[in-house]
Amino acid sequence: MADSAPRPPLARFEGVSKRFGEVTAVNDVTLDILEGEFFALLGPSGCGKTTLMRLLAGFEAPDGGRVSLGGQDLAGTPPHRRPVNMMFQSYALFPHLDVAGNIAFGLRQEGLGRAAIAARVEEMLALVQLTGLGRRRPDQLSGGQRQRVALARALAKRPRMLLLDEPMAALDRKLREETRFELKALQARLGTTFLIVTHDQEEAMSLADRIAVMREGAIEQVAPPAEIYEAPASRYVAGFLGEVNLFEAAVTGTEGGLVKLAGAACPAGFLAQAPDAPPPGTTVWLAVRPEKMVLAQDPPAAAAPNTLAGEVRDIGYTGDWSTYVVALEGDSTLRVARANASRHVQRPIVRGDKVWASFAPDAAVVLTR
Template sequence: MAGSGHEVRKKWDPWNDPQEKPHVQLLSVSKRFGDFTAVDNIALDIYKGEFFSLLGPSGCGKTTLLRMLAGFEQPSQGQILLEGSDMAGVPPYRRPVNMMFQSYALFPHMSVESNIAFGLKQDKAPKGEIAQRVEEVLDLVQLSSFAKRKPHQLSGGQRQRVALARALVKKPKMLLLDEPLGALDKKLREQTQFELMNIQEQLGITFVIVTHDQEEAMTVSTRIAVMDHGRIVQVATPTEIYEYPNSRYVAGFIGDVNIIEGRVSEVGESHLNIVSEQSGCGIRARHAVDAPVGATVWIALRPEKLVISVDAPADTTTNCMAGEVWDIGYLGNLSIYHIKLDSGIMVTTAQTNRTRDVERPITWEDRVYLTWTPDAGIVLGQ
């Protein structure tokens, strides 16, 4: 099911359709707490049915932005529109939005079904409708057989699904999730990510998730907004963010990366030639920024794009860094190598362990060569 969902996601990009109207619009939104600016002049469009991630380190403003969408905080300036309606002054309980917190905040004395039904009872929904909707969401999150249990009788992953069911039972137009998987162990977190994706695709509800976990954002999102000091520095699909970051900050925040400094020596129609003392070789790159000869640029090289070998290639003058194996990490499916280049800087490369036996294993203190194709390096101007 997850696989078929991915196929749909690849072809679905309303943000590239000028005829599509955003589900949520943030227009020059700022939030200040005294002298501190938590959110700084953000403009953002989120489309109906997106699984949208706000990604960034602690203190970057992502949770404040989520709380403004929920109505728990009011913008100091700017507007938040939901389906074209200004949310200014609309309290959280009157918004067609629900929020799921990291702590889950389940009532310990209530059963699973009572926890889920609580909001509907507060709204004085008819008993028959409450029973039907609770049954539907219990089935959706695969907890029908746990309906009578109390929260302390559930695992962490099950409690997380109860909290999700409680948020979904009121059929919100948008669900806000604040670090929802932070309390789960790594394996359960990865499993739950795909469950969340499947549920979101089934319901077609707009999900907005706050996370500092880059892998989580890359897994679940249709698009990611990377934040830094209250500002959004790039909004793009996971593939675009990873393969075409717009700055060293984004390149460094998403995945592992080697950043090599250099200077443009030649500008061609489809390539740049770069000289770099750090790399110890000339660099040829296809993904060029608008940089004149003499400009300082940075080349971002993902570890998996580098090919490591103990044998020198035919051409060692271009896109070929040489150094010594300084450290090795064996991760089962991958081996990670830290290489100390002749210039003294350390770079990382990753090699897939395709076979159990390697004829000539690369080991500590080996002299090795790292090569890459011209389109593997991302040239950054900032």
């Protein structure tokens, strides 16, 4: 967000639950979405994120708990009376109306005057960079342009909160990446609260001020993107956002502000930073991102903590990064990512090479669940 001053909650879920028959889609969720922020609900299909959004929009009613907006309980308020608007995944444009007609539809429903509607439509066309295309039909537009029309229609009524349901799912990868920056810049310019539902981790990380990671109808963690990535609250969160190496270990003690751990993967043991280290004997998991590991072709001079020996099983090259799959003793593997900062490598690592992967104590996150 642009400033660090505390903001009041705009939308609030208090102990909200929703069931469909015997299936609990949302389970006792408590969550605040702040005024003016770009908030993301992130999780796999069936985790409850879309149901939570539909509860806010008024398309579903909670079986328990309270949903409020701006301090007003929304119970019994129909969707068209709520100060929110929703942009659907399918865009749901009217094929018989041109671009201007689609944008103006909701304004006409509200009884706005003709001159006011025309002015608002032109304002929205300029906002989404579609000036001059008002007379085109949806089938004469590209996928990215249709998405912008749907966005303009959703914003035309000037809602206090815009709800985005997988808004970029229909776009190709390159267009999705371009659209993310445009959407983020648009939200910052308007200052409107945006709530996006997505299963795409990159999308959530690049757009949102804060992310709620959902699992089986409940919230696992709510935090800014960098905190969720660098300090996940659980193995589930660590694994859902990007690649991660997980090592099971047992706490054996502390040493100089570091926690000492014993694990089968590393004969010399592990050392990690953990301000709130659990007591000795506790089983934990060390989470280490692939890009925070170092790969060497020469063995360490002596047995060193956080150093694992293995053999390169596979290499994935993506241009800017190379990912090495390293087979450890037994059936386990780990991943090490290296930035391809130079065009030339003196000693390239190839499949079958014996290597040593290591990481610094502050690169690991100690997880208890």
